[in-house]
Amino acid sequence: MLRTLMLGAMLCASLWATACDICGIYLGVxxxxxxxxxxxxxxxxLMSGTTFVPATSTLLQLKHGDHAEAGVPSVEVPIxxxxxxxxxxxxxxxxxxxxxxxxxxxxxxxxxxxxxxxxDEYGLGDPFLLLRYQxxxxxxxxxxxxxxxxxxxxxxxxxxxxxxxxxxxxxxxSPDIQMGTGSWDALVTxxxxxxxxxxxxxxxxxxxxxxxNPDGYRLGHGLSITGEVFHRFGTDILSLAPVLGAYxxxxxxxxxxxxxxxxxxxxxxxxxxxxxxxxxxxxFSAFYQPALLHNEGIDLTPxxxxxxxxxxxxxxxx
Numbered sequence: 001m002l003r004t005l006m007l008g009a010m011l012c013a014s015l016w017a018t019a020c021d022i023c024g025i026y027l028g029v030x031x032x033x034x035x036x037x038x039x040x041x042x043x044x045x046l047m048s049g050t051t052f053v054p055a056t057s058t059l060l061q062l063k064h065g066d067h068a069e070a071g072v073p074s075v076e077v078p079i080x081x082x083x084x085x086x087x088x089x090x091x092x093x094x095x096x097x098x099x100x101x102x103x104x105x106x107x108x109x110x111x112x113x114x115x116x117x118x119x120d121e122y123g124l125g126d127p128f129l130l131l132r133y134q135x136x137x138x139x140x141x142x143x144x145x146x147x148x149x150x151x152x153x154x155x156x157x158x159x160x161x162x163x164x165x166x167x168x169x170x171x172x173x174s175p176d177i178q179m180g181t182g183s184w185d186a187l188v189t190x191x192x193x194x195x196x197x198x199x200x201x202x203x204x205x206x207x208x209x210x211x212x213n214p215d216g217y218r219l220g221h222g223l224s225i226t227g228e229v230f231h232r233f234g235t236d237i238l239s240l241a242p243v244l245g246a247y248x249x250x251x252x253x254x255x256x257x258x259x260x261x262x263x264x265x266x267x268x269x270x271x272x273x274x275x276x277x278x279x280x281x282x283x284f285s286a287f288y289q290p291a292l293l294h295n296e297g298i299d300l301t302p303x304x305x306x307x308x309x310x311x312x313x314x315x316x317x318x
Contacts, residue, residue: 184211
């Protein structure tokens with residue numbers, strides 16, 4: 001049974017956030033793909049670049065379609081943004097092939113401009129609920145070497161409970177560092193994984209279709225794709241699997257009251273390196289994702305890297 005637990009866990013490819021860690025979600029590795037689990041996840045995204053501010057102020061940040069007034073001199077200064085999310089998640093098996101996943105995130109958003117801290121807020125983010133169905137989940141009931149496949153599809157809503165009205169002075173902070181999006185969004189997932197012996201890999205997709213918030217602002221629709229390979233070392237009691245892969249984000253244009261903001265959107269390609277560790281009913285995962293290629297809109301602060309850490313526990317209830 002424990003062997004099945006670990007092998008099933010390694011057939012879960014990761015699903016990562018799209019566009020930003022406020023706009024999207026992260027679906028981590030489950031400790032067992034046939035049991036109910038609870039988990040705690042922490043992820044951190046660092047963004048840095050430069051921005052233009054009026055020569056009379058070091059605190060004004062112009063993003064997402066805003067423009068400096070004509071004739072006002074401006075200065076290019078460094079900008080740093082950091083989004084940290086601590087997430088409590090439960091993935092409950094309610095039928096043989098059917099799971100319900102619920103997530104409640106707590107978020108910290110930070111922005112520094114020209115060495116000044118202009119925003120540093122904590123609060124509830126946007127929860128989400130996913131219904132996932134296992135179309136294929138072949139079992140490995142013996143020690144013989146065989147190919148094992150796993151395919152899941154899912155969908156569900158993201159709820160607009162996080163604050164989206166944070167301000168920097170008199171200005172509304174840009175959407176990518178708000179606590180939430182302020183909109184009801186639809187999430188769709190597809191995940192395929194394959195393993196033979198102790199080696200395997202997977203490809204996963206996460207799509208997000210956004211609606212406008214009460215202010216008429218709609219974040220661009222997003223799609224993320226993750227590919228990875230791994231090899232497992234260890235025993236049925238303690239097992240370790242190094243992971244290598246890549247992750248890509250695609251973002252559509254944001255819209256403000258129906259008008260497309262061409263300075264938003266784009267794509268980013270990340271490398272991925274990390275590990276997964278299993279011990280009895282616990283599973284630990286840690287990943288580092290440095291950004292390799294940027295093709296983002298000029299109004300967006302480029303992402304430099306992401307870090308994702310997770311700890312899950314198998315409830316052994318079914």
